Amino acid sequence: MAHALIKEISDDFLTCQICLDTFRKPKLLDCVHSFCEECLKEYVNPGDTTVKCPTCQRDTALKQNGVSGLKDNFFILNLVETIGARKKVQRSVDKIPCDSCAGKETVVSRCLTCNDFLCESCVAIHRTLRAFKGHLVVTLDELRTGKYDGEADKTEPTCDIHAGEKMRFYCKTDGVPVCRDCTVLDHPKPEHDVVNLTDVAEELRSSCQKIVTELQRALDIAENDVKAADRAIEDIRAKSKTAEQLVDEQVSHLVTFIKKLGEQCKERVQVTCRQEEKQQHAEKERLELNKVRLSSTRDFTETILSRGTDIEVASAFSQITQSRDELCTSQKSTVERVMYTESEEVGSRDVLQSSAEWEKLLTISGSIKERQEEATRPNEQMKPVSRKPVPRKPAVTQGSRRKSKTSPIYLSASSDVATMVYAQPVATIVTRKSHTRPGDTGKCLTSDGDDTTGDCSICMSGITDPKSLPCKHTFCRACIDTALSYKSQCPMCNTIVGELKGNQPPGRMEWEMCHGTRLPGYENCGAIMVRYFFPDGTQGPDHPNPGSWFRGTARRAYLPNNEEGRQLVQLLKRAFDNRLVFTIGTSVTTGAVDTVVWNDIQHKTNVSGGASGYGYPDPGYLTRLREELAAKGIK
Incomplete structure (x- = not known):
């Protein structure tokens, strides 16, 4: 059994987790983790009354003499000596000195009773002297094969109270091994139930075996719980990733829709202004012609007054008067119309108010502003946007004021698509759900199927100085460089670009x-x-x-x-x-x-x-x- 046990012992079991080296005078904590005595002394701060296990963080109380007062782990100590001897002979025997004579002769055997390596001369003495009678001396080859594993004399623990006394009794009352002096002084009968350790050893081993079974059962449950926690963590991560993708899709769809709505609004403004500009050019030409006629009539009248005879003035007077009446009357009505037009607030907002697309943008902006105000209200949770129509001002046209025929707008959002709903006669507009994967061209489809591949998904404008990422998505160089300076991921598919940086402390x-x-x-x-x-x-x-x-x-x-x-x-x-x-x-x-x-x-x-x-x-x-x-x- 000892032979099989030693074969199952790994280097990890005999290694201190603080110095990461083989145990040297191992001390046993209450949590049954062991560490070198010197390592624990360096680990514990002066004046501490407890030591926190470096492995499981459980506290173990320290006695007055500190770490030195902790129990020695003789089990591990004996394993270290036994397995250490095996490792020495497995590597090389040239550098192993004789423990008996300390000479330079090559060792050939080991006394398992003394736990000493012996040269050939010392082996002969060991087998001759009466003092060494009964000692088990084995060759190095036998030691290498493990034939006598478990036969070496193990270091027996001695009493902490009575120095040198071996603990060969067991106090059932206190549940501790005791020495002979303890049975008389510290654990006397009949107050204490003290028996020979050999008599109770089998009972203790049986109890330990039951404890192993209970611990294994609890370990199985803990393993299942850990697996369940791992699955829950993976589910949370997957849920988070899916939610982030949905947010990105919503934002992309909404931005694409609003951008297109803005382009339509600008086109409508341009058409309206071009028509007004054309009309104004025609009016300007008419005014220029009237100006020429006024100037020529005035010059003619001034000339005839200064140089013409009375009969010439009398002959042209009726024509001059007729021209005056025609030109001055027309000029007066034109001036009044221009002055009336200039008195109206014909600015950019008036032009936009005649656009149904502008009304939609204003309504969306009002819904977003309402959300922002709800989010900033103290002690109130954000409420979903009401589906009631958002009030808006009627459209105003130049020269007259009337209500717009465009019906109210509703803004709704679900977990997978963003939907803009307008009442009739405006058509319902729904953005399509488009999953983005690494390698896609980064295009988005709007409600009418328009392909916005040529636009940068960050600035939503035409791509200038294009820069492609490893995932094949392309952006404006300035846009993506700015985005990557904040987060080293593709804005479209979250593919890592370059290497992330963490917040690990110095080590x-x-x-x-x-x-x-x-x-x-x-x-x-x-x-x-x-x-x-x-x-x-x-x-x-x-x-x-x-x-x-x-x-x-x-x-x-x-x-x-x-x-x-x-x-x-x-x-x-x-x-x-x-x-x-x-x-x-x-x-x-x-x-x-x-x-x-x-x-x-x-x-x-x-x-x-x-x-x-x-x-x-x-x-x-x-x-x-x-x-x-x-x-x-x-x-």
């Missing part, structure tokens, strides 16, 4: 090749151990609580040491340099706030345990990791 990343570690599913290659280190610090302006303190962390993860694994570790380095791997927030496992947490890039923090245990085997993990990095622009 460092390093990795090493672990040739002796085998990941389930990748037994034909070693492993890559990736390590992350973040010290405590102060949150910056892009963190949840700028200026507040945050707790650092140390994390590690594993990748297979194959071609794909080596590529992914380089991609992870780029993501780390772009501050995308971690962020500052609340831990979903411990509930700790203002701490360094993972940031949506999945890591395998365990060698084994499968997908639910954040370990291997997990056949689709490398593909998912590559996709998650690509979603952040790391390709």
Whole structure:
């Protein structure tokens, strides 16, 4: 059983999660996580009465002598000694000194009773002297094969109160192992039910086995809950993405519709003004002709008065009078009409008021303004836009005032299409739903099927100095450069452009090749151990609580040491340099706030345990990791 157990022990089980090295004098916390004594001393702040587990964040009370007073984990300590000896002889025996004589002779055996490596001379002495009678001495080849695994004498824990006394009894009343002196002084009978440890060992093992069963059952439930939470998170993300796409579609459709309505309005204004301008030119020509006739009649009359005889004046008087009456009367009526026209407020707004399209724009603007006012009202939630007709002023035409024949406008919006509804005789206008995918030309169809491919989807005008993104959507260069400076995504399809930048706090990343570690599913290659280190610090302006303190962390993860694994570790380095791997927030496992947490890039923090245990085997993990990095622009 010991032989099988040692074969199942992984390097991860014998590694301190603080220094990431083999345990040195491991201490056991209340949460059954173990760490090196020196590591815990550096981890705990002076004066602390508790130590927070670096793995699960559970508190363990410290005694007066601090970390040194925590229980020694003799189980792990014995495993480290046994497996450490095996590893030494598996690598090379040339550098292993003899523990007995400290000489330079090559070691050939190991005494499993003394736990010492021995050279050939010391082996002979060991087998001769009476003091070593009964010691089990095995060759290095036997040690390599694991034939005597579990046969070595293990270090037995001694009593914390009575130095040197081995704990060979068990107090059922207090549930702790005790030494012989404790049975007399601290756990006396009959107040305490004390029995030999060997007598109660099987009962304790049976109870532990039941606990394992209960823990496994709870673990299965927890795994199912985690999977359910993962599914819920994916559903939320999908729902968010779909909602964002619907918003983009609504905005695109509305902007396209309003732009086209504006173009129609300007065309109507241009037609109206051209007609008025043509009429004004004709009036100008008539006035110019009258001006010429007035001038010539005046000049003729002045000339005949100064140079003509009385008979010549008398002869032309009737014609002069007739011309005067005709010209002056016509001039008077023309001047009055022009003055009346100029007294009217013939400006841009009067011209627009004669346009049905302008009335529609005003109504839409009024609906949006109503929404904005509702949104800014204190202590009130935004209410949906009423479907009552929005009041508007009647259209005004030049020279007369009358009500427009255009009926009221209604503005409604649903989750998938934006609909503009006008009462008769204006036709109903409905924008079509058009899904946009990477590679589309970026065109939008309006209600009458017009193709707006030639327009920039940002400024809604003709594209100038075109710039195409990897997703094939094209925009004005100035427009898209400005948009990308705020968010590195295509405005049409949300495809990542370039690489995103995160808010990861300062830290460092390093990795090493672990040739002796085998990941389930990748037994034909070693492993890559990736390590992350973040010290405590102060949150910056892009963190949840700028200026507040945050707790650092140390994390590690594993990748297979194959071609794909080596590529992914380089991609992870780029993501780390772009501050995308971690962020500052609340831990979903411990509930700790203002701490360094993972940031949506999945890591395998365990060698084994499968997908639910954040370990291997997990056949689709490398593909998912590559996709998650690509979603952040790391390709």
